[in-house]
Amino acid sequence: MTDIAFAADETVKREIARWMRELGAVRRLAGKTLEAYDRDLRQFLSFLSGHTGGPVSLRTLEELRAADIRAFMAARRAESLGSRSLARVLSALKSFFGFLEREGVLKSEALTTVRTPKIPKSLPKALTVIEARRTIETTQELEERPWIAARDMAVLALCYGSGLRISEALAVTPADLETQALRVTGKGGKVRMVPLIAAVRQAIETYKSLCPFALPRDEPMFRGVRGGPLSPRLIQMRTAQLRGALGLPPSATPHALRHSFATHLLGRGGDLRAIQELLGHASLSTTQVYTAVDTDRLLESYRKAHPRG
Missing domain, CATH: 1.10.443.10 (Intergrase catalytic core)
Known part of the structure; x- marks a missing residue:
């Protein structure tokens, strides 16, 4: 869906493809949402491969720490990504790791302690x-x-x-x-x-x-x-x-x-x-x-x- 490159082994890439199929066929997410989730996960894996110094494997994901995710979120914040977009990024990551856990692939507790960024309430502007x-x-x-x-x-x-x-x-x-x-x-x-x-x-x-x-x-x-x-x-x-x-x-x-x-x-x-x-x-x-x-x-x-x- 997107051309963001990341270093990961074939097993991880296969799980991403399965996750995307579930989001589209089972959860029936809209096309733009699928693209955003795919892009968010790829950006995270690209960051993670540089952060850990090697290709991302299932073991890398299983040993993930909350500090790794916070470091990624901080990096994205430094790129001027807003709270709403950061919340979507976190939602994409939780969705992917939730899928891996449901499928019995791996279990990670890293995301449970990472708080969702506060999103300022934006009221719709209606006409009279x-x-x-x-x-x-x-x-x-x-x-x-x-x-x-x-x-x-x-x-x-x-x-x-x-x-x-x-x-x-x-x-x-x-x-x-x-x-x-x-x-x-x-x-x-x-x-x-x-x-x-x-x-x-x-x-x-x-x-x-x-x-x-x-x-x-x-x-x-x-x-x-x-x-x-x-x-x-x-x-x-x-x-x-x-x-x-x-x-x-x-x-x-x-x-x-x-x-x-x-x-x-x-x-x-x-x-x-x-x-x-x-x-x-x-x-x-x-x-x-x-x-x-x-x-x-x-x-x-x-x-x-x-x-x-």
Whole structure:
């Protein structure tokens, strides 16, 4: 997956290949996560071979000390790697050593005493209801070609009206629209059903009626000017154009519309478990951040409105 070189014997390389197969086939991790885990482990083994002065073997891994891992983490920190990335590195190492232990290959206690770096809480930056609506509707004013304006409106409407990631919106096919709910394929190939409100469905139908290209049932529906699948970069550029036209902050991105979807639902009494399902989050803790967002917005409104705020 990556070209990072490291000195290790064939047994270790074979175990890495088995671990990667398990992550992809059994745990069904997303492609980018697999690449990151593979890269993190290779960087660790490259460091370890230099740290111990020879190729990494299973015995090297079994005799690993917590100090070795801390030395690696310190080296990565010195390369300006942030806490979030360091936490992912540690997660990759724990996953690999956990796999080796489950398979009866070796057992190491080195990772049990290494603490995960503290990650500062980062709250999603949601738009207001008016800002989200204007972001979608203003597209018509910035694009002279009606079918492209309709296309971009439909994509952004899916992000806000259905809470889709930009990659999920661009992967929608005509077949996914054949029921009342929208079938969405998310991270790790997980499929979920999302209600399709009338405004979003109308935006999609308008785009389909204006699109100059044939839209095969099982192929991505949103097309570029030459008829190929639409690139996420074009939607990101459109959103940047909308930010300038509307005076919105840099945080107003396609993904911010997804955050806005969740925040606005929660603010109107939406159930947290239901929002988790709609967003396709594997863990409720990922969705719970929106409770802090909504509370934060409420307190900000209070401070602005109260005479002594």
